[in-house]
Amino acid sequence: MLDVLIPHFNDAEALDLSLRSVAAQTWRGKVRVIVVDDGSPSDELRRAEAIISSCDLDIELIKQPENRGRPATRNTLLSASDARFIAWLDAGDTWYEKKLETQFNTLYKQVYDGQDLSRIWVTCNYDWQWVGGRRRKVTQTTSGDQLKHLYVGDRLRAYLWTLLGTREAFNLVSGFDERLPRLQDLDYFISFVRGGGRLISAESSDALCCYFKSDVGRNAQEIRDCYETIFSKHGPSLNRFGVKFVRRAKAKADFVAARFAKNNRTPLVSLGFRMHAFGMDPRYTLYRAKKSLRNG
Amino acid sequence: MRQTKLCFVIDRLALRSGGAERVLIETANALHDAGYSIEIVTHEQRGKPPFYPLRPGILRANLRPANEQRGRIRRMIDRLRMKWHRSEWLPYGLRRLKWLSMHGGFKSRLGRHIDATQPDAVIAFLPPSVTALGLARFTHRPRLFASLHNVPSQDFDNPQRWDPNPVDRSFRRAALDRYDAIGILLPEFQDWFPEHLRARLLVVPNAVQPVRSDLVRQAIRDNTVISVGRLAEVKQHRLLIEAWAYLKDDFPDWTCKIYGIGPMQEELSELICKLGLTGHVSLMGDTREIEKVYLSASILAHPAKFEGFGLVITEALAHGVPVVGFEDCSGFNFIVKDGTSGLFVNGEGDRARNLSKVLARLMCDPRRQENLRAGGLREVERFAPERILALWKLAIHGPTEHAAAKFQGED
Amino acid sequence: MDLIIVMGESRALLPHHCEPGELEQILPKNAFVFTMPWYSRTAGRYYHNRLLDFEEDLRLQAAAFALVTESSSGLRPALIFPDAGHDDAVQRRLMEMLVKIASLIDQPLTLHPYMISTSAHTDIDRAFGNENLERLLQAGLTIEAPIFLSSETIAPAVMEKVLGNKWINDNIPLFMSAMFENGLLVERSRACDLLSKCCEMARKNDLQLASKNAENVIAMLVRKQLEHVVGLR
Numbered sequence: 022m023l024d025v026l027i028p029h030f031n032d033a034e035a036l037d038l039s040l041r042s043v044a045a046q047t048w049r050g051k052v053r054v055i056v057v058d059d060g061s062p063s064d065e066l067r068r069a070e071a072i073i074s075s076c077d078l079d080i081e082l083i084k085q086p087e088n089r090g091r092p093a094t095r096n097t098l099l100s101a102s103d104a105r106f107i108a109w110l111d112a113g114d115t116w117y118e119k120k121l122e123t124q125f126n127t128l129y130k131q132v133y134d135g136q137d138l139s140r141i142w143v144t145c146n147y148d149w150q151w152v153g154g155r156r157r158k159v160t161q162t163t164s165g166d167q168l169k170h171l172y173v174g175d176r177l178r179a180y181l182w183t184l185l186g187t188r189e190a191f192n193l194v195s196g197f198d199e200r201l202p203r204l205q206d207l208d209y210f211i212s213f214v215r216g217g218g219r220l221i222s223a224e225s226s227d228a229l230c231c232y233f234k235s236d237v238g239r240n241a242q243e244i245r246d247c248y249e250t251i252f253s254k255h256g257p258s259l260n261r262f263g264v265k266f267v268r269r270a271k272a273k274a275d276f277v278a279a280r281f282a283k284n285n286r287t288p289l290v291s292l293g294f295r296m297h298a299f300g301m302d303p304r305y306t307l308y309r310a311k312k313s314l315r316n317g
Numbered sequence: 318m319r320q321t322k323l324c325f326v327i328d329r330l331a332l333r334s335g336g337a338e339r340v341l342i343e344t345a346n347a348l349h350d351a352g353y354s355i356e357i358v359t360h361e362q363r364g365k366p367p368f369y370p371l372r373p374g375i376l377r378a379n380l381r382p383a384n385e386q387r388g389r390i391r392r393m394i395d396r397l398r399m400k401w402h403r404s405e406w407l408p409y410g411l412r413r414l415k416w417l418s419m420h421g422g423f424k425s426r427l428g429r430h431i432d433a434t435q436p437d438a439v440i441a442f443l444p445p446s447v448t449a450l451g452l453a454r455f456t457h458r459p460r461l462f463a464s465l466h467n468v469p470s471q472d473f474d475n476p477q478r479w480d481p482n483p484v485d486r487s488f489r490r491a492a493l494d495r496y497d498a499i500g501i502l503l504p505e506f507q508d509w510f511p512e513h514l515r516a517r518l519l520v521v522p523n524a525v526q527p528v529r530s531d532l533v534r535q536a537i538r539d540n541t542v543i544s545v546g547r548l549a550e551v552k553q554h555r556l557l558i559e560a561w562a563y564l565k566d567d568f569p570d571w572t573c574k575i576y577g578i579g580p581m582q583e584e585l586s587e588l589i590c591k592l593g594l595t596g597h598v599s600l601m602g603d604t605r606e607i608e609k610v611y612l613s614a615s616i617l618a619h620p621a622k623f624e625g626f627g628l629v630i631t632e633a634l635a636h637g638v639p640v641v642g643f644e645d646c647s648g649f650n651f652i653v654k655d656g657t658s659g660l661f662v663n664g665e666g667d668r669a670r671n672l673s674k675v676l677a678r679l680m681c682d683p684r685r686q687e688n689l690r691a692g693g694l695r696e697v698e699r700f701a702p703e704r705i706l707a708l709w710k711l712a713i714h715g716p717t718e719h720a721a722a723k724f725q726g727e728d
Numbered sequence: 729m730d731l732i733i734v735m736g737e738s739r740a741l742l743p744h745h746c747e748p749g750e751l752e753q754i755l756p757k758n759a760f761v762f763t764m765p766w767y768s769r770t771a772g773r774y775y776h777n778r779l780l781d782f783e784e785d786l787r788l789q790a791a792a793f794a795l796v797t798e799s800s801s802g803l804r805p806a807l808i809f810p811d812a813g814h815d816d817a818v819q820r821r822l823m824e825m826l827v828k829i830a831s832l833i834d835q836p837l838t839l840h841p842y843m844i845s846t847s848a849h850t851d852i853d854r855a856f857g858n859e860n861l862e863r864l865l866q867a868g869l870t871i872e873a874p875i876f877l878s879s880e881t882i883a884p885a886v887m888e889k890v891l892g893n894k895w896i897n898d899n900i901p902l903f904m905s906a907m908f909e910n911g912l913l914v915e916r917s918r919a920c921d922l923l924s925k926c927c928e929m930a931r932k933n934d935l936q937l938a939s940k941n942a943e944n945v946i947a948m949l950v951r952k953q954l955e956h957v958v959g960l961r
Contacts, residue, residue: 049799050797051801096318216373
């Protein structure tokens with residue numbers, strides 16, 4: 022009835038954490054977990070297998086002999102699922118126990134309101150936990166122009182593990198773009214909304230899951246390149262918001278890349294992205310600079 | 318999961334209700350249902366939705382930047398360009414420049430878009446997009462398919478059709494060389510193409526949406542001969558009106574209804590008055606309930622000179638209406654079999670008289686009408702959506718890949 | 729899908745203080761009370777009666793969809809229709825609703841009727857009488873033998889609550905009129921709350937409220953409320 026799709030690579034402990042949170046759900050329906058291992062080294066894979074076999078959940082493990090990257094793994098998961106409903110989770114992130122129950126009730130409400138479930142994804146608020154930092158609730162806003170909000174990334178963020186929906190809804194548009202080692206979920210969300218899909222907030226203001234965030238070890242330039250691919254791929258839909266908006270979206274992408282660079286201790290690269298952002302949207306860059314000075 | 322990414326290209330789609338636009342949307346919908354991922358790319362000013370309903374999940378991208386997003390000077394230049402595009406001023410030395418001004422944007426934006434989206438196959442509909450795609454620069458290597466929806470001589474040789482600029486005409490022909498396959502509606506169109514392109518031709522007729530068999534069976538037919546199509550010279554409604562002048566005395570309980578609008582409306586109306594056919598022949602204008610019209614009619618008269626395909630003919634057959642038309646009309650003579658699903662009229666001599674004779678023969682023979690009705694329903698199965706979809710898959714994958722895809726169960 | 733239909737005296741089932749979890753204790757282990765927070769914030773087991781007016785909107789379509797989804801792991805959802813045991817009109821609507829649910833789901837529907845009562849169990853035969861039964865059978869439903877749960881078969885702790893509910897429901901009008909006589913207007917839901925607190929207090933002190941001579945308890949409760957209002961307590 023529900024397939025929970027989890028990609029896994031080389032972190033059995035994180036997988037264990039995620040599986041426990043699935044097992045603790047209050048939702049009563051039938052759950053199957055599909056884990057695709059993306060070519061983990063053999064000892065870590067063995068550890069993951071041990072965790073899976075000791076877990077009470079119904080789990081199917083698919084092993085990819087070689088590391089193909091996150092988008093390809095997610096595509097394997099999507100192809101492997103044959104359940105009526107799909108929810109996503111990344112190894113290492115967790116759901117709170119009411120997540121599925123609350124989101125399913127939101128889906129039932131959509132049926133009650135006569136909506137077409139093949140065009141709906143239910144998202145939810147979540148906690149954002151920086152490694153070693155404090156937990157903070159992030160609200161997903163689904164009102165207004167969702168496409169615009171996705172491009173800006175402040176009010177509505179493209180996080181797959183917040184979602185629940187029918188399998189048809191997750192197959193409304195094509196799967197994950199394998200050219201995008203990062204941000205493939207943003208591309209997927211944008212295609213979904215462009216294809217007439219709609220995101221709905223779960224009917225609870227509480228955070229329903231937790232994202233353990235870390236920028237360490239991630240290539241800032243790779244992130245910025247992925248943004249560029251997305252911007253050009255969806256160019257016509259982005260451009261209709263106007264030149265100013267496009268510049269703002271690009272400057273924001275620069276700032277995200279700058280943050281990654283800074284957290285990976287490459288301050289010069291970070292400065293380079295900020296300079297680029299200044300070229301794109303000087304006013305926004307100055308606003309960000311002022312804000313960061315104020316925050317010390 | 319949707320594996321194969323397709324990109325349909327047509328220059329204009331917003332609110333357009335033409336035959337090619339309908340085929341594009343029906344094909345895109347059918348391929349989307351069959352599990353393909355589809356984006357429809359246009360290059361038009363209006364940001365309005367398509368006339369025919371599109372399945373959710375099919376993406377649309379209008380490559381042309383909106384006017385309001387452009388600066389004041391740019392907009393002023395654009396206005397001047399538009400004026401030039403509409404004018405017939407075409408000095409010899411500026412032909413190429415005019416072509417670039419009119420079509421260059423589409424061509425270059427399309428090239429960039431293909432590189433950005435990297436589809437597996439790109440399908441261009443109608444000559445303007447066939448030309449733009451054929452000439453666009455992109456490094457990605459998708460399969461290219463040109464889908465043509467008219468008699469090729471009309472699309473490629475008639476200086477009045479599409480852009481009258483001779484540069485465009487030569488580009489239109491040259492662009493075909495780049496395509497992996499070219500779709501035509503009728504086998505007889507093959508003859509027009511040069512030798513080196515013939516191997517790439519694929520006959521992809523239009524699909525006919527099936528009609529509920531109980532509706533056809535239970536339909537109560539009036540003594541009505543209908544004709545459906547734009548009131549234009551090529552459709553030759555004049556011949557039908559003239560033929561009715563021979564029929565009206567012998568068949569006083571029969572009427573002739575002509576559905577459609579077009580430039581010849583006034584002329585045809587005058588002809589009806591002049592021949593004293595008021596009350597016998599009526600110009601009905603446009604209708605949104607064409608299905609009801611087909612289900613209550615006995616015969617479709619189709620006096621057209623030629624047809625790119627003849628969607629009206631297949632629709633009539635699917636609704637159990639036998640069709641009468643000229644033996645030399647392309648499209649008609651491909652879809653209808655003489656004596657099986659309709660009757661052929663001799664094209665030699667007095668065409669109106671010939672048409673009246675064949676119509677009279679059928680009007681006084683209800684049994685024959687019934688036989689042709691049953692024959693038509695059988696014949697039209699050739700154009701069943703699943704058969705046409707199989708041809709589209711062949712167009713998209715190519716013969717080898719298509720077989721492989723079938724083998725792997727993608728179909 | 730296996731669907732449990734719980735019927736019984738409305739007096740025993742209706743007041744708002746018997747939680748779904750408590751009711752689940754007297755149903756089979758794999759049963760759960762089907763709640764409908766998507767219908768309204770307060771809708772839960774007490775509002776299944778609202779499903780009977782299924783023509784009004786898509787409530788039954790949504791409920792059927794939710795029932796199938798929630799029961800996918802083999803659990804049996806329970807719907808409660810207290811009045812179906814004795815009210816002919818409700819019985820008829822219940823049968824129509826069940827036929828409609830069967831048409832909305834793409835799997836066979838098996839009914840498990842339960843009757844909860846503090847007295848004799850004659851009503852269950854009426855609810856699934858011949859005429860109604862035939863209609864359900866014609867619609868392809870399977871009906872298991874009805875199960876009667878009386879004060880003897882129900883766990884004492886739950887039965888105590890059921891009896892408490894019955895006492896509350898019986899005495900709401902008396903309490904309301906006694907309050908009114910003393911110059912205080914009280915709404916039905918508030919009256920229900922106050923009586924239920926009284927019930928809870930009795931239970932904590934290992935006492936049970938008897939149905940006879942309830943007016944004495946009510947009179948005392950009214951006096952306490954008056955003292956509270958005038959600021960004596």
